[in-house]
Amino acid sequence: MTNHAARVESWLDERADEMARLLERLVAVDSENPPGRALGRCARILSEAMGRLGLSPEIIGIADPSGRLEDPCVVRGTAGAGDPLLYLHGHFDVVPAQSRDQFTPVRRDGRITGRGTADMKGGIVAMLYGAAAAGELGLVGTGRIVVHLVCDEETGSVLGAGHLRDAGLIDPAAVAMVTAEPSGGVVWNAARGALSLRVEVRGREAHVGQADRGVNAFGHMLHVARPVERHAAETAGRHTVLPMSAGDARGNMLVVGGLSGSGSSFNVVPGSAFFTVDGRYDPEEDLQAELKRLTRIVEDAASEIGAEVSVHVTQLQPPAATPRDHPAAVALARVVGDLHGAPARFETCPGILETRWYAQLGIPAFGHGPGLLEVSHGPGEYVDEAAVRRCAAVYALYAGDMLP
Structure with a gap:
């Protein structure tokens, strides 16, 4: 294990309970979409967490012509201030629950169960702490990490990610983008x-x-x-x-x-x-x-x-795909492989991913997150805390590789 990896993992392990508490707090917000409720409330919790982590948060309001969504917005945070740019992207809306009990998170035996733990509030926690670790430990170099969290991925993402693109908030010169969708440890370099x-x-x-x-x-x-x-x-x-x-x-x-x-x-x-x-x-x-x-x-x-x-x-x-031999893909595979102790696997996501909004601008884009696709959207949805921390380490170390 490299010295950087050991430092990052130690930094995250010291904050394991803090990360779990944030995830529990996020799961307790019933940001179901449809109908699109409690989005502003969830965004404020995320902004507060970004502020505590030194990620310079900003909540960007979005107009919803349909009037369906409640307080639609994008939450944006930044670590570093240079020109080379890495995007971490996620969504804080969740699919409707099978039971209201799913909004009462249960933490037991290293696992947190509840609606959105896998898809993808667990991934959001990993991205926030990964970005914060990279910033605090000096891994962003002369570059920066920008975290984008959107509110409507479960209903097409035109308002959230679409707004980012239409408003010019996605820089085509970015070195890469990663979204923390529940890939179960593999790297999704393509999506339908x-x-x-x-x-x-x-x-x-x-x-x-x-x-x-x-x-x-x-x-x-x-x-x-x-x-x-x-x-x-x-x-x-x-x-x-x-x-x-x-x-x-x-x-x-x-x-x-x-x-x-x-x-x-x-x-x-x-x-x-x-x-x-x-x-x-x-x-x-x-x-x-x-x-x-x-x-x-x-x-x-x-x-x-x-x-x-x-x-x-x-x-x-449209579908999206980044070749496995692209330098950004090779670097991500190397980081994932080192932390998992086995070669990284590239696969195609069987669904659609918000990687498409970035790939359309020529940015190499990937899905890699701590949840499991097979439990997402289901009544027993969960995420392993160790997987959340491992993905956070991936994001931090990937920034260290990609940002000079």
Whole structure:
């Protein structure tokens, strides 16, 4: 173990209880999204923690045209003051809980259980203490670490990470970006893209006693959805060449009809119907081409029976990938391997990551965090305290490698 690593780990071990208490405090804030509640309250706790750690906190308010989110904002902190720049990025919103008990954190046997521990409030604690350790121990050199924490990752991240990009708050000259998503110790150097659609079908209402005068939108919807389902099965057979976890499917994933509905009453011919299509696409895929393909499938099926349809795009987020031989990837793998005592593994995240907002600007971007994907979003979500500290050490030492 290098002298830097020993100093960093000692610094973090001395603050183990402090880190756990901060995580417990964050978990107790029910920042569920949707609906997007308690975001300002969580942001203030994060800002206070950044202040105590010497990270020069700033809360940046964000306008939400929908009015759905409660006090939407970005929390930004900095260690160091030089030009070479490393971003640490995370989100403090969490998916809805299965039980309100999940907002009462339980600390037992080196593990903290509760909503958001893995995804990704445990990762946030690791990033804050990793940045603080790098700053206090002189690892940032003549550079700086900027921590970005956003409020809406679970619902698309357009307001949070999108605001950072649109407002020019992401510097394309940054040396790298890491987000503390629950990668379970591997390095996610690639992530899938997302394409989501809502297909609406219009018919004509009529009372059941005069059903022959109506146009049944539900029946038309079934006809239109069937070829989309066949396409979903076909596209799942297109496999990425990039490495993935043994438990993750290597093909594109589409869910047809995750949401659907029709009609106004049981005794009225439905005059409208809808269904959704939600896809996760491997990094090799062209999402614009896939959008055209899906739209054509829907329109061709509709024309066969004279159905009136419209296709609405509700999400289009590109995939992101950084080559494993990129110098920033090689440096991260070296740090992770040294701290884990085994060579680092690169894999493709089976979902989408906010790495995309940085990768679009040419910044090498990675996911590496202390949680486990398989427990995230579940009723028994947890994170190991040792994993939080180990990832904090990764972030600090990676800054020492990347910032001269």
